[in-house]
Amino acid sequence: MGIFDFFKRKKEENDEIALDEALNIKEINEGEFNGQMNSEEVNENTFNYNFVIDHVEEYHNTKELSPEELKSLITGEILKVVDKSQNFDSMELYSKEAAKEIGIExxxxxxxFLYGGISKPSYLKGRYNGLGAWPTAVKNAVLTILYSFNEYSVDELLKIANDKSANSIKAVNLLCKMAAKGIEEDKIIDSIIYIMDNFSDENILSTLGFLSQVKNNNKVLKTLEVYFKKYIYDNNIESAYDITLSMINNVGTFTREQLIFLKAVALSDEVLELSLILKDEDGEFDLSSVSEDLRLKAALSFYSLHDKDEEINSKLLYLRDNSLDIELRKYLTEILG
Incomplete structure (x- = not known):
């Protein structure tokens, strides 16, 4: 059988990709290959919030404070978070402490402080010196403190998500993490689905990825499915690939059609029948212009789900032994042996 013959055949019981039952999977994380971020050099687009929410505590501050005293209090707490946060775990810890001091009120x-900023103090000289690193660090600290207020900051974060600033997509990420923990889930999901229509294409794709964190939510899954179909009909294969991973991570299982799509992206450069990946849909999708980088990512994603496919394994083994990219060869040696 030729390397692309699988995609030319109709679905049969004995096809090479046969899924007797849906398999549980872990999150597909391409970041493992791309390396780890330096926590002080994260930029506006890469900062990730990976915290556990505790929505039992309420943080109050009922003291009578003048405007100057309140500004001094909040500034000091933000600077503590920026100063002491060496990694994401410590940022969570100090953000909770800051929330307790600042109070829900x-x-x-x-x-x-997302919009006014804070001057960098002298004791932080030598840190956060990259282009935009200091204002980004302050904004990240403010957002993580807001996140620590749990359900009490949902409305504030929704305002930020909808203000079309550089902070919007970060607020969406935090809101989705809250919803994933059952905090104001319906309100958050309905609001995000509504406001994301006004987002840029890039931020829509990021938002869909964040939404996939909210498991067992029919609105989320339906939204992912709608956008997958849209991207396929637009022949935007890269975005369709990203949404495929989001759907798999959201449900915790994969379908036969999703596996076929990943294999097609990894190996085929042909025009294929749409019914292979969308049930009862007529038409075609074109894989002739897929980049080699995307083909590699699709092959790795396929392998993480189904590591017994001869053609996918052959492609990865070839790259392991022959790629000019030394880091890629090392990575493939680790996962393939």
């Missing part, structure tokens, strides 16, 4: 005042 002062959430709006805290948010103002």
């Amino acid at each position: 002062n959430i709006s005042a805290l948010t103002e």
Whole structure:
């Protein structure tokens, strides 16, 4: 059988990709190959919030504070978070401490620091020196403190998500993490689905990835399915690939059609029948212009789900032994042996 013959055949019981039952999977994480981020050099687009929410505690501050005293309090707490946060885990810890000091009553005042900023103190000289690193660090600290207020900051984060600033997509990420923990889930999902229509194409794709964190939510899955179909009909194969991973991570299982799609992206450069990947749909999708980088990612994603396919394994083994990219060869040696 030729390397692409599988895609030319109709679905049969004995096809090479036969799924007797859906298999549980772990999150597909391409970041493992791309390396780890330096926590002080994260930029506006790469900062990731990976915290566990505790929505039992309520943080109050009922003291009578003048505007100057409140500004000093909030500034000091933000700087503590920036100073002491060497990694994402420590940022969570110090953000919770900051939320306790600031109090629910002062959430709006805290948010103002997303737009006004703070001057870098002398004791942080030598840190956060990259282009935009300091204002980004301050904004990240403000957002993580807001996140620590749990359900009490949902409305504030929704305002930020909808203000079309550089902070919007970060707020969406945090809101989705809250929803994934059952905090204001319906309100958050309905709001994000509504406001994302106004996002840029890049931020829509990021938002769909964040939404996939909210498991067992029919609205989320339906939204992912709608966008997958849209990207396929637009022949936007790269975005369709990203949404495929989001759907798999959301449900925790994969379908036969999704596996076929990943294999097709990895190996085929032909025009294939749409019914292979979308049930009862007529038409075609064109894989002739798929980049080699995307083909590699699709092959790795396929392998993480189904590591017994001869053609996918052959492609990865060839790259392991012959790629000019030394880091790729090392990575493939680790996963393939």
